[in-house]
Amino acid sequence: MIPVEILVIGGGPAGLCAAVQAAEMGSKVLIVDRNNTLGGQLVKQTHMFFGSEKQYASTRGFDIANILLDKIDKMKNVEIMRKATVLAIYEDGVVSLEHKDKYIKIKPKAIVVATGASEKNLAFPNNDLPGIYGAGAVQTLMNEYGVKPGNRVLMIGAGNIGLIVSYQLIQAGVRVEAIVEAAPTIGGYLVHASKVRRMGVPILTGYSIKEAYGTDSLESAAIWKLDENWRGIPGTEKKLNVDVICISVGLSPLSELLWQAGCQMKYIHELGGFVPVRDTNLHSSVKGLFVAGDVAGVEEASSAMVEGYIAGMSAAAYLGYKLYNMKLVKEDLMNQLDSLRHGPVGEKIRRGISNLTIEHEAAASVDAL
Amino acid sequence: MKESIIICRCSDLTQQDIRDLINEGYTTFDEIKRISRVGMGPCQGRTCLPLVLKEISIAIGIPMSDLSPGTFRPPVKSIKLEALTEEAIEGGESYLE
Numbered sequence: 001m002i003p004v005e006i007l008v009i010g011g012g013p014a015g016l017c018a019a020v021q022a023a024e025m026g027s028k029v030l031i032v033d034r035n036n037t038l039g040g041q042l043v044k045q046t047h048m049f050f051g052s053e054k055q056y057a058s059t060r061g062f063d064i065a066n067i068l069l070d071k072i073d074k075m076k077n078v079e080i081m082r083k084a085t086v087l088a089i090y091e092d093g094v095v096s097l098e099h100k101d102k103y104i105k106i107k108p109k110a111i112v113v114a115t116g117a118s119e120k121n122l123a124f125p126n127n128d129l130p131g132i133y134g135a136g137a138v139q140t141l142m143n144e145y146g147v148k149p150g151n152r153v154l155m156i157g158a159g160n161i162g163l164i165v166s167y168q169l170i171q172a173g174v175r176v177e178a179i180v181e182a183a184p185t186i187g188g189y190l191v192h193a194s195k196v197r198r199m200g201v202p203i204l205t206g207y208s209i210k211e212a213y214g215t216d217s218l219e220s221a222a223i224w225k226l227d228e229n230w231r232g233i234p235g236t237e238k239k240l241n242v243d244v245i246c247i248s249v250g251l252s253p254l255s256e257l258l259w260q261a262g263c264q265m266k267y268i269h270e271l272g273g274f275v276p277v278r279d280t281n282l283h284s285s286v287k288g289l290f291v292a293g294d295v296a297g298v299e300e301a302s303s304a305m306v307e308g309y310i311a312g313m314s315a316a317a318y319l320g321y322k323l324y325n326m327k328l329v330k331e332d333l334m335n336q337l338d339s340l341r342h343g344p345v346g347e348k349i350r351r352g353i354s355n356l357t358i359e360h361e362a363a364a365s366v367d368a369l
Numbered sequence: 370m371k372e373s374i375i376i377c378r379c380s381d382l383t384q385q386d387i388r389d390l391i392n393e394g395y396t397t398f399d400e401i402k403r404i405s406r407v408g409m410g411p412c413q414g415r416t417c418l419p420l421v422l423k424e425i426s427i428a429i430g431i432p433m434s435d436l437s438p439g440t441f442r443p444p445v446k447s448i449k450l451e452a453l454t455e456e457a458i459e460g461g462e463s464y465l466e
Contacts, residue, residue: 085445260445
């Protein structure tokens with residue numbers, strides 16, 4: 001059994017920031033990530049971020065990952081285990097993982113779970129034809145591996161991921177035939193929507209996919225208009241010649257480790273599914289287990305980073321580490337989250353989170369110091 | 370023509386397969402899992418679970434928030450038996466030191 005002070009599961013934006021903050025307060029941190037390259041989904045984000053300077057606005061996603069990794073590189077009390085997948089968190093706090101074909105057990109004093117989220121799938125006829133991908137998967141193929149997914153794309157979903165990946169497909173020389181969105185309005189930022197519209201891509205709201213066609217792989221697709229009960233209206237079908245369909249209908253938190261650990265979970269639609277209840281320090285209902293990023297509720301990389309700092313600080317404080325101005329730092333981080341969660345989408349997220357908040361005894365938490 | 374709306378890619382289960390099981394009275398994710406192997410493949414439910422819960426929710430009229438996603442047993446991904454036996458014999462090596 002390997003003793004570890006703070007175990008951070010997942011080296012994406014939330015996990016990296018949690019490690020930075022916890023290590024800055026003097027604790028020893030181990031980050032485990034299943035990939036060889038850390039940074040999570042940041043590594044394929046070629047666009048510049050919004051938010052404020054504190055979340056590296058106007059910096060491209062992959063550059064943000066490098067900034068955080070450089071910082072961690074200089075810290076002597078952070079260790080990184082790459083290509084390591086956590087397999088379980090047991091009730092007694094033991095964590096098992098697979099690394100280089102070995103089965104390893106770890107006993108951390110505190111855990112930050114920052115496992116992120118996975119892409120949701122959609123049920124429609126022939127949805128298993130080759131050529132039908134998650135939008136994030138296509139982004140990985142293009143931006144990380146330099147593989148062009150096809151030539152003509154139908155994008156399903158006009159949230160930020162659908163819009164940004166559409167733009168990046170066009171940049172890569174791929175034609176985007178249409179973006180369909182089942183909801184009556186575009187979910188993503190208008191800046192992104194206007195950009196792809198200016199490039200001639202129609203965004204059809206109130207539309208969804210009816211069926212995909214093809215023998216060995218995708219050859220075409222039919223879309224149709226939806227009525228107010230989200231059912232397709234016969235006679236409104238349009239056929240599109242596409243060899244790629246990207247599904248971008250939301251993310252689902254990767255929360256199985258939290259269930260295993262015994263965290264109290266709640267289904268919050270606005271946050272992507274089942275998410276852990278927590279206090280404002282991101283302490284879950286299980287003592288010593290903290291959460292940050294998409295696993296705690298699907299949002300964006302910017303808020304994941306801020307949550308990471310909060311969870312890292314809380315985990316270190318839980319073990320007795322201090323910062324002279326901890327209360328001020330926490331206040332500033334909470335304010336950053338508030339300003340990231342403005343507008344109609346942010347309002348929904350705030351409402352979702354307010355249904356999740358619990359109070360812990362103040363002992364050994366940020367608030368007590 | 371065979372129905373082609375795939376819900377579970379790992380065990381090749383269609384929407385109709387899931388609907389038939391719900392009609393037969395299997396109305397929780399765990400029950401459907403035990404009878405059909407849905408959620409027991411490499412994805413461990415990460416792809417199919419939300420889709421199956423949605424089917425259950427519509428069929429029996431209970432909101433998603435009141436449905437149970439079932440039990441998440443370790444390990445969350447497949448691991449070679451060799452690794453487990455090695456660990457058992459060696460009693461857990463001191464890995465980081």
